Amino acid sequence: MSGRATGVAVTARTARRGEALLLAALAAVFVLSGASGLIYQVVWVRMLSLVFGVTAYAISTVLSSFFAGLALGSLLAGRLAPRLRSPLRAYAGAEVLVAACGLLTPAAFALARVVYVAVYQHLPLSGLGALTLVRFLLAFFLLLVPTTLMGATLPLMLQSSLVRAAAAARNLSVLYAANTLGATAGTVLAGFELIGRYGLRASLLVAAAANLLAALGALALGRRAAHAALPAKPDPSPVAEPRPPWGERAARAAVLVFGLSGAVSLAYEVVWARVLAVFFDATTYGFTAMLAMVLIGIALGSWLVSPLIGRRWHWPLIFAGIEAGVGLLGLLALPLLTHLIPLGTRLGLYRDPGPLGEFSLRFMGFAAFLVVFPPMLLLGATFPIAARVAGDGPRIAERVGGVYAVNVLGGIVGSLLAGFVLLPRLGARDTMLLLACANLALAAVLVWSVAPRPALAVGAALAAVAVVGVATAPDLLRGVFQDRFAGQHIVYVNEGLENTVVVADVPATGERKMYINGQPQASTVGFIANYHKLIGHLAVLLHPHPQRALVIGLGGGATAGAVASHTGVQVDLVELSDAVVGAAPLFASVNGDVLSRPNVHLRVDDGRNFLLLHGGPYDVITADVIRPAHAGASGVYSKEYYALARGALSDDGIMLQWLEQLSEDQYKMMMRSFVETFPYVTLWANGSLLAGSKRPITLERAALARRLADPAARASLASIGLNTPDDVLALYTGNREEALRYLADERRAVTDDHPYVEYQRTLGGQRRPPDLRGFSRDARQVLAE
Numbered sequence: 001m002s003g004r005a006t007g008v009a010v011t012a013r014t015a016r017r018g019e020a021l022l023l024a025a026l027a028a029v030f031v032l033s034g035a036s037g038l039i040y041q042v043v044w045v046r047m048l049s050l051v052f053g054v055t056a057y058a059i060s061t062v063l064s065s066f067f068a069g070l071a072l073g074s075l076l077a078g079r080l081a082p083r084l085r086s087p088l089r090a091y092a093g094a095e096v097l098v099a100a101c102g103l104l105t106p107a108a109f110a111l112a113r114v115v116y117v118a119v120y121q122h123l124p125l126s127g128l129g130a131l132t133l134v135r136f137l138l139a140f141f142l143l144l145v146p147t148t149l150m151g152a153t154l155p156l157m158l159q160s161s162l163v164r165a166a167a168a169a170r171n172l173s174v175l176y177a178a179n180t181l182g183a184t185a186g187t188v189l190a191g192f193e194l195i196g197r198y199g200l201r202a203s204l205l206v207a208a209a210a211n212l213l214a215a216l217g218a219l220a221l222g223r224r225a226a227h228a229a230l231p232a233k234p235d236p237s238p239v240a241e242p243r244p245p246w247g248e249r250a251a252r253a254a255v256l257v258f259g260l261s262g263a264v265s266l267a268y269e270v271v272w273a274r275v276l277a278v279f280f281d282a283t284t285y286g287f288t289a290m291l292a293m294v295l296i297g298i299a300l301g302s303w304l305v306s307p308l309i310g311r312r313w314h315w316p317l318i319f320a321g322i323e324a325g326v327g328l329l330g331l332l333a334l335p336l337l338t339h340l341i342p343l344g345t346r347l348g349l350y351r352d353p354g355p356l357g358e359f360s361l362r363f364m365g366f367a368a369f370l371v372v373f374p375p376m377l378l379l380g381a382t383f384p385i386a387a388r389v390a391g392d393g394p395r396i397a398e399r400v401g402g403v404y405a406v407n408v409l410g411g412i413v414g415s416l417l418a419g420f421v422l423l424p425r426l427g428a429r430d431t432m433l434l435l436a437c438a439n440l441a442l443a444a445v446l447v448w449s450v451a452p453r454p455a456l457a458v459g460a461a462l463a464a465v466a467v468v469g470v471a472t473a474p475d476l477l478r479g480v481f482q483d484r485f486a487g488q489h490i491v492y493v494n495e496g497l498e499n500t501v502v503v504a505d506v507p508a509t510g511e512r513k514m515y516i517n518g519q520p521q522a523s524t525v526g527f528i529a530n531y532h533k534l535i536g537h538l539a540v541l542l543h544p545h546p547q548r549a550l551v552i553g554l555g556g557g558a559t560a561g562a563v564a565s566h567t568g569v570q571v572d573l574v575e576l577s578d579a580v581v582g583a584a585p586l587f588a589s590v591n592g593d594v595l596s597r598p599n600v601h602l603r604v605d606d607g608r609n610f611l612l613l614h615g616g617p618y619d620v621i622t623a624d625v626i627r628p629a630h631a632g633a634s635g636v637y638s639k640e641y642y643a644l645a646r647g648a649l650s651d652d653g654i655m656l657q658w659l660e661q662l663s664e665d666q667y668k669m670m671m672r673s674f675v676e677t678f679p680y681v682t683l684w685a686n687g688s689l690l691a692g693s694k695r696p697i698t699l700e701r702a703a704l705a706r707r708l709a710d711p712a713a714r715a716s717l718a719s720i721g722l723n724t725p726d727d728v729l730a731l732y733t734g735n736r737e738e739a740l741r742y743l744a745d746e747r748r749a750v751t752d753d754h755p756y757v758e759y760q761r762t763l764g765g766q767r768r769p770p771d772l773r774g775f776s777r778d779a780r781q782v783l784a785e
Contacts, residue, residue: 022221023171027178029217030157033095034182035189036210037150038295040102041066042190043203044143047105050640050752051113052135053606054632055576056419056497061132064412065139066147071408073151078401081159087397088222091156092215094149099211101146102204112138113612120613154179154404159397160222172400173306173384180299180380184292186210191288196759200752246389246450250316253449254389255403257442258382261323262407263414264438265379268330269294270418271435272372274500275428278480278518279340279359279367284631284758286364293368294376301380315389320446322378322385323439324462329375330436331469334429338479340367361761383407420497427495429476437466477502484518492586496579503586514556514583519630521580522556522587529558529590530720532625536562537717538684539622539656540569541707541728542691542699546619550574550648552607552636553624557584557591563620564600565592565713571600572618574607592716608635608644616648622656628670629660634755637670641752642677646694655692664770665763668746669756675739676749682782683733687772698784701725732782734775742774 045062052058084090119134157175158168186207194203273290280286309315344350349363386407387400422431440462448455477493481502491512492503502515514522523529536559540546546569551560554575564571573594575581581604584595594600603610607623628637635641645655655678659670671690675681678692691697704725708717721727750756756763 022224023174025217025221026157026160027174029214029221030153030175030178031182031185032210032214032217033150033153034179034184035186036098036102036182036207036214037179038183038186039190039194039203039207039210040098040146040150042187043195043200043207044105044109046195046755047109047200047752048112048139048142049632050608050635051109051116051612052139053609054635055606055609057132058135058606058609060416060419061136062139062143064416065136065143067408067412068140069144069147070151071405071412072144073148073153074155074401074408075151075405076148076401077152077155078398078405081155081397081401084156084159086222087156087159088218091153091160092218092222094152094156095211095215095218098146098149099208099215101149102208102211105142105146105204106201108142112142117613151405151408155397155401158400169309169384169388170306172387173302173309176383177299177303177306177380180295180302184295184299187288187292187295191284191292192762195755196762199754246314246316250446250449251390253446254316254319254386255406257319257323257446258386258403259406259410260438260442261379261382262410263417264326264435264442265376265414266411267414267418267422267431267435268375270415271423271428271431274423274495274517275337275432275476275480276364276367276371277500278477278484280364280518282517282519282627282630283761285361285761286359287631289361289364290368290372293365293372297373297376298380301377301382302384303380304377305381305384309384309388314450315385316446316450319382319385319389320443320458322382323446324443325378326375327436327439327443327462328465328469329378330432330439331465331473333371333375334432334473334476336370337476338474338483340370340480341483343370423495424497427477428500429473432476433470433473436469440466481515481518485515488513492583494579494582496577496582498577499579501577501579501583503583512586514580514587516577516580519627521625522558522590524556524587524590529556532556532558533562533590533716533720534685534722535559535622535625535656535658535689536564537566537713537720537722538689538728538731539563539620539654539691540566541704541722542656542697543619543654544652544703548572548616548618548650549620549622550611550616550618551622551624552610553626554580554584554594554602555624556587557594558587559622559624560600561591561594562713562716563622564594564597565716566707567710567712569599569620571597572603573600574603574605574610576604576606578604608641611641611644611648614648617650617653618648619650619653620656621645621649621653623658625658627660628666628750628757629760631758634750634758635752637673637750637757638752638755639673639677639749642674642692646677646692649694652695653693654697657690657692659688659690661686661688661769663760663767665746666757666760667770668743669748669750671739672743672746672749673751675736675743678736681736681739683735683739683775684731685733687733687770687775689731697782699725699729699782700784704728729779729783732779733772733777735781738775742772 045059048062049059052062081087116134116138158172190203194206273287276290341350344363344366349366351360387403390399390403418431426434444455444459444462447458478490481490485504487508488504488506490502490504494501499517503512505512512524513520540563548570549563550572551563552574554560554573560571560573563569584591595602623636626633626636628634649655657674659667661667674690674692680693680696682691682697684691708722708724748756
């Protein structure tokens with residue numbers, strides 16, 4: 001008997017070891033699945049933003065469509081998985097189909113653009129609500145199949161023969177952690193390497209390859225399981241476990257709280273992205289660092305709870321403790337944020353970002369780690385715990401699918417509520433306080449679900465914590481701003497739908513500055529103000545008889561004000577941010593009170609999307625200064641954007657484009673995009689301004705003199721030294737032929753597929769200004785004989 005017992009024990013240990021190895025292999029497969037999913041998300045959001053625009057409404061509709069598909073897939077697969085004979089084979093099929101959809105999305109998105117324009121132009125729709133509905137429906141149908149398949153993968157994996165009911169809760173933790181770890185890798189790869197170096201389409205190929213590898217891995221594991229004679233599916237009649245002490249009310253409360261927690265956690269991410277933008281450099285790298293920290297926290301939290309989740313602990317109370325901990329961290333984040341710069345300085349991580357607002361990656365990672373990682377670590381444990389409280393057993397996949405769907409749907413609601421309601425109405429500080437109090441309230445609900453009487457005392461204690469936190473919370477934006485911009489006096493703060501705008505006076509110089517998400521944008525004195533005026537005036541002066549102009553971007557309004565100051569010019573002004581519009585009157589000294597001019601017609605919208613939907617014709621198209629390294633900015637530096645602008649120009653129309661000259665490599669890529677799009681190009685202001693047209697640009701001295709003498713524009717022109725035709729001609733640098741010779745050693749161009757200018761850290765190279773000594777600077781090239 002003892003020998004038989006020993007043999008049984010050895011066999012059991014061997015079986016457990018085999019299952020552990022197979023679970024590790026499954027986790028590796030799920031890492032690939034998670035990585036591909038985040039690469040798709042990043043690429044698809046970027047591609048669809050080129051169709052729908054980069055407004056908060058447009059981006060939110062795309063993300064909501066993405067997450068709605070995940071929720072639907074999780075719910076459906078959770079119900080269907082128990083009926084499948086081979087869930088792993090179904091999982092492999094889902095991965096193959098996701099890969100196929102991923103490879104087809106560029107063509108599908110191109111078709112969506114055609115449909116989008118046709119619907120806008122031919123259906124009797126008007127207003128932002130109708131346009132947002134069109135965007136959501138198109139994005140939803142485009143992403144429905146692949147995202148539903150993605151959402152189905154976790155329930156299918158759980159239902160597979162390799163995950164037994166007895167260890168389902170633990171395996172859920174491991175698999176969820178592995179999938180989220182893969183998502184982290186996908187985020188970092190896409191944000192720091194793939195898109196910048198290889199482009200969007202190549203990134204889709206990498207994601208599809210990961211899907212196919214995951215499918216092959218799942219099929220191989222399924223065959224190995226069959227050869228190992230493991231059960232085909234979890235035992236339908238497992239040994240009954242003692243009934244959990246928390247009961248059905250706690251199980252229902254756990255699902256409800258997990259859904260609401262999803263809403264709160266996604267709302268936190270929206271607020272963090274806005275607040276941390278003040279500490280980031282507005283590039284794609286800052287947001288990537290924050291998102292990676294979110295995912296690392298979730299993955300580690302889920303993994304840490306995996307060896308414990310099978311124990312007979314009182315998990316509803318542990319869940320309550322986690323929610324209370326997240327709420328407490330939310331309250332503590334406010335004073336922490338106001339001390340980030342002093343703390344980073346003491347640790348040697350913070351350096352002055354300079355006039356361009358360029359932060360180091362080390363400090364951005366440090367800020368994201370301190371603010372984002374701790375609460376996400378706690379929240380990472382809540383999914384396995386919520387599933388555990390909701391019930392264990394052979395139908396674990398169905399319960400997990402439902403629980404996950406509730407959480408994702410909550411996340412959609414939370415992100416929309418935070419972005420469209422809470423931030424614009426309450427601001428970042430009060431929104432964070434509200435979310436922290438919501439976490440404390442959720443903790444009280446969980447305690448009540450298992451112990452109604454003690455819940456009153458617990459609720460009172462949590463309420464006291466909330467009151468103290470709210471009463472002692474610092475003024476977030478002013479505290480952060482004063483650390484970063486010492487010696488400046490804030491006169492305007494607007495936490496708008498798109499961004500946060502701060503206007504401050506500098507008593508020492510008499511200057512007034514505008515900051516958008518902490519980045520300098522406009523000034524009332526000096527070179528910046530005069531250069532913005534130059535962009536507007538030169539664009540109008542180069543055209544023989546301009547009547548209709550388009551200005552993309554308002555900023556401080558100097559560029560649009562310069563264009564609008566010329567007699568007879570009607571100006572369509574497109575600005576993305578309502579907060580920027582609100583700040584423009586504070587810069588009336590340099591913009592001529594542009595928004596009050598009767599010839600200026602303001603539209604709050606994405607500039608590229610406006611061109612796509614409205615066309616022209618325009619005699620002049622120009623834009624305020626938009627730094628190319630900023631996230632999303634390559635959409636207004638690509639060949640496709642210039643093609644839209646060229647199509648919106650009248651036959652003799654002119655587009656004037658500013659090019660940043662910090663890096664010669666970047667400058668050449670932007671220049672090539674422009675000169676390859678327009679048949680006639682001239683360079684001005686030492687090559688920082690490019691004028692493109694369909695016909696040769698020729699100037700007449702007499703016509704220039706008349707334009708410079710325009711009484712309405714005379715004072716503004718004189719303020720930047722444009723008094724005579726020679727002053728204008730002195731700005732001339734060269735023509736298209738000279739530009740092509742200059743570009744002989746740089747074949748790369750900025751396109752929608754290759755947004756190089758946003759990824760200079762990925763591409764590397766030395767930052768040196770362009771050497772333009774080879775240009776003739778002979779204005780006779782453009783003078784009429």
